[in-house]
Amino acid sequence: MNSNPQLDLHPDADSLNAFAEQAVGKAEREQILAHMTRCSRCRQVIYLAQKAAEAETPATQPALPSRGWRWGWRFAWVPAAALAAALALVVTLHLRHNAPALEMAKVVQQSQQAASAPVPLEQASAGAALKPASPVATNSAAGNAKFTTLRRLPEELALETASSAALPAAPGSGAYSLGENNAAPTTSVQSEQIQTQRQSPAQFNPEPAVDAWQQRQRMTGALSASANTTQVSQETMNTAMDRAPAGQSVPAFAAVSHTAKQAAPTASFTIRTQETVAGLAASHNADPHVLPSGLAAISTVTEQQRILAIDLAGALFLSEDAGKHWELVAQQWTGRAVKVRVQAGAGGAVFQLTNISGFSWTSVDGRTWTVQ
Amino acid sequence: MGITTSQPVEESAVTGIDAVPKAAQLPVQLNQLLNELWRESGAAAYGLKQEEFIRILLRVGAAQNYGLAAEATVSQRQQAGFLRGLRLADLVLAKACAGGHEGAWEHFIAVYRQPLFRAATAITGSETLGRELADQLYAELYGLKAREGVRRSPLDSYRGKGSLMGWLRTTLAQRHVDHHRRTRRELPLDNLAEGHEPPAANSKPGKLPAELLLLAKAVLEALEKIETVERFLLAAYYIDGRTLLEIAPVLHVHEATVSRKLHRLVDGIRKQIVKNLLEYGLNKQAVQEMLGADPRDLDLNLKKILQVSLTDAFEEKAAL
Numbered sequence: 001m002n003s004n005p006q007l008d009l010h011p012d013a014d015s016l017n018a019f020a021e022q023a024v025g026k027a028e029r030e031q032i033l034a035h036m037t038r039c040s041r042c043r044q045v046i047y048l049a050q051k052a053a054e055a056e057t058p059a060t061q062p063a064l065p066s067r068g069w070r071w072g073w074r075f076a077w078v079p080a081a082a083l084a085a086a087l088a089l090v091v092t093l094h095l096r097h098n099a100p101a102l103e104m105a106k107v108v109q110q111s112q113q114a115a116s117a118p119v120p121l122e123q124a125s126a127g128a129a130l131k132p133a134s135p136v137a138t139n140s141a142a143g144n145a146k147f148t149t150l151r152r153l154p155e156e157l158a159l160e161t162a163s164s165a166a167l168p169a170a171p172g173s174g175a176y177s178l179g180e181n182n183a184a185p186t187t188s189v190q191s192e193q194i195q196t197q198r199q200s201p202a203q204f205n206p207e208p209a210v211d212a213w214q215q216r217q218r219m220t221g222a223l224s225a226s227a228n229t230t231q232v233s234q235e236t237m238n239t240a241m242d243r244a245p246a247g248q249s250v251p252a253f254a255a256v257s258h259t260a261k262q263a264a265p266t267a268s269f270t271i272r273t274q275e276t277v278a279g280l281a282a283s284h285n286a287d288p289h290v291l292p293s294g295l296a297a298i299s300t301v302t303e304q305q306r307i308l309a310i311d312l313a314g315a316l317f318l319s320e321d322a323g324k325h326w327e328l329v330a331q332q333w334t335g336r337a338v339k340v341r342v343q344a345g346a347g348g349a350v351f352q353l354t355n356i357s358g359f360s361w362t363s364v365d366g367r368t369w370t371v372q
Numbered sequence: 373m374g375i376t377t378s379q380p381v382e383e384s385a386v387t388g389i390d391a392v393p394k395a396a397q398l399p400v401q402l403n404q405l406l407n408e409l410w411r412e413s414g415a416a417a418y419g420l421k422q423e424e425f426i427r428i429l430l431r432v433g434a435a436q437n438y439g440l441a442a443e444a445t446v447s448q449r450q451q452a453g454f455l456r457g458l459r460l461a462d463l464v465l466a467k468a469c470a471g472g473h474e475g476a477w478e479h480f481i482a483v484y485r486q487p488l489f490r491a492a493t494a495i496t497g498s499e500t501l502g503r504e505l506a507d508q509l510y511a512e513l514y515g516l517k518a519r520e521g522v523r524r525s526p527l528d529s530y531r532g533k534g535s536l537m538g539w540l541r542t543t544l545a546q547r548h549v550d551h552h553r554r555t556r557r558e559l560p561l562d563n564l565a566e567g568h569e570p571p572a573a574n575s576k577p578g579k580l581p582a583e584l585l586l587l588a589k590a591v592l593e594a595l596e597k598i599e600t601v602e603r604f605l606l607a608a609y610y611i612d613g614r615t616l617l618e619i620a621p622v623l624h625v626h627e628a629t630v631s632r633k634l635h636r637l638v639d640g641i642r643k644q645i646v647k648n649l650l651e652y653g654l655n656k657q658a659v660q661e662m663l664g665a666d667p668r669d670l671d672l673n674l675k676k677i678l679q680v681s682l683t684d685a686f687e688e689k690a691a692l
Contacts, residue, residue, distance in 0.1 A: 053538070
């Protein structure tokens with residue numbers, strides 16, 4: 001009656017048990033499975049043996065003590081903690097992301113005050129690269145370049161300063177020696193820059209918000225065109241310096257051509273050149289002075305024997321003897337001081353200090369400051 | 373206990389394998405391994421001599437070609453791996469019991485009697501039937517059955533691949549299924565209940581329309597292409613009516629995996645049927661109409677189709 005031809009050929013109990021306990025090789029397993037596919041008897045045997053094993057298991061296993069409802073949720077803590085951490089990170093990043101946006105609004109307002117028409121930064125940067133003679137574009141590019149200057153190490157600051165000044169530096173003499181050479185007043189490069197400045201009536205106004213915005217751009221890899229140009233030019237200059245033999249100045253025409261190619265630095269050093277025009281031997285760039293704080297100076301200004309310097313921490317130091325002795329000036333301004341400069345006033349030189357928010361304070365002696 | 377246990381039997385007579393090399397003929401490394409296994413197994417406690425133990429192991433290995441295909445050549449490393457994978461303690465106990473060792477039987481009863489009874493109860497679903505089934509197996513294990521004048525114990529067929537308890541459960545299940553099938557065959561035809569399988573295979577319907585013949589052909593070809601595991605899945609789920617929870621342990625996967633596999637399988641078969649029909653020259657509309665046909669109109673016995681494997685038949689005969 002039964003047409004199944006396999007009834008008399010079955011794996012023995014040992015093989016079926018080994019199959020159920022996964023104790024057979026792959027080939028034998030396939031063979032047994034193939035047999036079970038067509039043999040309902042062996043399938044039934046396996047199911048029943050399995051049922052018996054399951055019935056045996058609770059009888060032999062000791063009862064586990066009750067662990068309470070929290071035990072069932074013990075593995076949920078891990079993803080919950082990870083989720084909370086991720087949420088905290090997102091909130092932090094979001095807050096950081098939103099904070100500079102307010103500064104951007106402020107920057108636009110200041111730009112409107114300083115210049116006649118606001119220009120988007122990237123557009124301005126591109127414009128600066130293409131049309132360096134345009135006043136608005138030059139000013140914006142100057143902001144970009146200045147940003148680069150502010151955020152770099154003192155060595156880079158010194159090198160960038162040297163890119164717009166005379167380049168008598170010997171190769172390998174270091175950034176600080178270059179910075180000292182910046183004090184040399186008149187070179188062909190400086191006169192070139194003065195000419196550029198005269199073409200650009202808009203006064204450079206340091207805008208920290210722009211710095212912050214551009215720093216974000218740099219971090220995200222979207223560095224503006226002008227910043228790239230500055231960097232490339234600086235590297236070119238470094239190469240030129242390295243090629244120059246020891247004790248020999250770099251020819252002036254090299255510096256001129258470099259400055260002509262570099263639109264942003266041309267505008268970024270307008271303050272210094274303006275001071276030069278006013279007859280003040282002043283420099284607010286990176287300085288080789290080692291300040292009492294042990295930190296490098298990010299902004300220095302010199303008026304005869306008097307030097308004012310701001311270190312990386314924002315502390316202001318004053319020297320009356322051309323840097324031989326320093327004294328710390330008590331803070332009379334808000335925020336972190338980032339820039340100091342000197343202007344020619346009616347009664348003599350007036351120092352101006354700018355904090356990171358862009359507010360300014362003035363002082364005649366460098367010790368007493370009043371808000372502007 | 374009033375039961376005479378079976379006497380030790382001639383090994384070659386049990387297995388039919390005469391060409392088991394003696395210990396002195398073995399390679400040194402294999403001989404060392406066998407000696408080491410003999411010490412680990414505790415065979416001496418049941419009076420099993422070292423030579424006898426080695427012969428048992430070599431016979432078990434040779435009977436299965438050390439777990440490899442029949443025609444494969446076995447290296448010493450493969451031999452060692454196979455021998456180390458055996459359940460030596462269980463194997464020694466089974467062989468000692470089959471050999472009639474009193475101490476081995478005492479140990480066997482102490483360890484396995486209650487679990488065996490529980491397993492039989494679980495298999496039969498009745499304590500009375502379970503006790504009856506367990507006692508019957510005990511009688512067989514003692515070697516009450518004799519063949520050619522020699523008592524034989526089913527324990528002699530245990531080869532140590534799986535656990536001895538698992539082997540006992542499987543043997544119980546085999547006994548129960550065989551008993552059930554025998555007694556079912558003895559039922560008069562009038563008493564066949566609704567759930568019993570009707571003799572559908574021999575029914576000869578009238579001549580089918582050409583479309584249905586094409587559909588039947590497409591179904592047959594689609595089913596022929598599925599793999600062994602898938603065939604097993606279909607048989608277990610649709611023919612045996614097993615649940616996913618029951619099927620999963622057999623395939624050593626989670627029941628959710630079984631469910632996914634089943635869905636995928638059914639979808640795949642349906643697509644294959646459509647593909648076959650399109651290849652026969654039918655258009656899509658005709659195929660869709662054809663798939664709406666009543667399956668009862670088809671001359672197909674899916675049980676038969678599924679249970680005919682394309683792979684080689686399992687050649688090993690039941691041990692008993």
